[in-house]
Amino acid sequence: MGMDAGGGKLPYSYAGQQDGGKLVKSVSRVEPRRFGLGLVAGFLLVTCAYFSTAKFDAIQIAMSGLEDEELQVQDAVASGSKRSKDSAAAAAATRSANVSSPSVVHSHHAILPAPAQRIPEVKQADSETTPAREREWKPLCDVTSNRRIDWCELDGDVRVVGANASVTLVAPPGADNRTFRAESWRIKPYPRKADPNAMRFVRVLTVRSVASGSGEAACTDGGDDDVPALVFSDRGYTGNYFHAFTDVILPLFLTARRYAGEVRLLVADLQPWWVGKFLPVFRSISKYELVDLDRDPRVRCFRHVQVGLTSHADFSIDPRRAPNGYSMLDFTRFMRAAYGLPRGDVVAAAPARRPRLLVVARARTRRFVNTEEIVRGAEAVGFEAVVSEGTHEVAPFAELANGCDAIMGVHGAGLTNMVFLPTGGVVIQVVPLGGLEFVAGYFRGPSVDMGLRYLEYRIEPEESTLVDQYPRDHPIFTDPNGIKSKGWESLKDAYLDKQDVRLDMERFRPTLQEAIAHLRKAKAKANGDGNN
Known part of the structure; x- marks a missing residue:
């Protein structure tokens, strides 16, 4: 897909194990002793069977306590x-x-x-x-x-x-x-x-x-x-x-x-x-x-x-x-639960808090070059804006994303973090120049399936830093299909690796307004039903 790598090494260590099998095996060797007298033998058989059953019940209780613990060797x-x-x-x-x-x-x-x-x-x-x-x-x-x-x-x-x-x-x-x-x-x-x-x-x-x-x-x-x-x-x-x-x-x-x-x-x-x-x-x-x-x-x-x-x-x-019948909604619920994230729905935010927008700032390619202007524009329409490049660790960024109501970014791997957004949130994908609507589909359909509102903003040539590198009559502007016809590497080199984005905030403002209107409507509807 031509996205940034998201790999990173974490200092996890691995140690410790538990042998639950030995406990079960030791109990399974309990056998009733046989005695000559029939009455005594019958009594002992019943007694032994009772305690054997009791021990197995105890084992099941003890093992069930491990289900919510860290993985153990078994x-x-x-x-x-x-x-x-x-x-x-x-x-x-x-x-x-x-x-x-x-x-x-x-x-x-x-x-x-x-x-x-x-x-x-x-x-x-x-x-x-x-x-x-x-x-x-x-x-x-x-x-x-x-x-x-x-x-x-x-x-x-x-x-x-x-x-x-x-x-x-x-x-x-x-x-x-x-x-x-x-x-x-x-x-x-x-x-x-x-x-x-x-x-x-x-x-x-x-x-x-x-x-x-x-x-x-x-x-x-x-x-x-x-x-x-x-x-x-x-x-x-x-x-x-x-x-x-x-x-x-x-x-x-x-x-x-x-x-x-x-x-x-x-x-x-x-x-x-x-x-x-x-x-x-x-x-x-x-x-x-x-x-x-x-x-x-x-x-x-x-x-x-x-x-x-x-x-x-x-x-x-x-x-x-x-x-x-699993769906993407089930998957997002699972991911939020796996990382201990508190918000399942956008209306769960504090009533007085402004809707929060997470701006994904890429580090190398397809960057926003006017991030400060984007933040001011978002705040002007009513958002609280948060800018982050993310880290190699998943948990901190997952927590950050879950605390937001909307996420926006230029097409790239960072938008994958939409899985941690609360249901009812908004995804704004900024599509770079070059006829890249087809790669935008990697997030377009999935975001809707996750119960999110999807908004797509396609930039104009003037919003691309390619205008600083090529004359306007260059095929990179006039013939993007010709560039794509040469194969994925040609497209990637021209439009994904060399292009940054300078948003025209006058042109982009309606997209921000649509996003915040959706969030306010969702909260108003929830409050009207008496569910905060």
């Missing part, structure tokens, strides 16, 4: 029938039980305020009820229906081996051609499959199915995990703030929110600085530690795995295709 509890293990795999499992995995991303409590808005409750996804041996065969992967991403869904005995980048479905014994066929796919789990530049650093995963008894490595932790897993990459263009949202954060919400925290995230190409930057999001999506798949020495086993995240379009959700 060993998978073996359930169901044990898979056969060769001696080498058993030895590896024993060794791994004694040391923490270097692939698990630990974290201290993030320094954030407690959520003022509760994250909206969701219906947890139903687990697979049809046994694997009874389900009719279908391809593991879909590489045709979605133009953005190839994705795979595996149910049954699924084994994930980070060391060799493989996700393998092992067929149940006795599976026939009706329910099983051997397959192998090469998948890059990042939603820009048509863009070679974005995909070149994304790790290839082998997704396959094999017959039972094929010699696959046994599960390191001794059994399968009933918690489903999602496998995805955080590489690609995620150093760009907009792409971080549209390529990972939004698809992750769309894919994983339905699990209500009961999902494990396995991240290929994991970038610790990037995970730290969006740590509150990951904490709100999953109750479990993230796994750095590339450094993971274990054989992790699951009953359900999805490789690749669900993605509809750039910065957009189609509720008709989304789990639980």
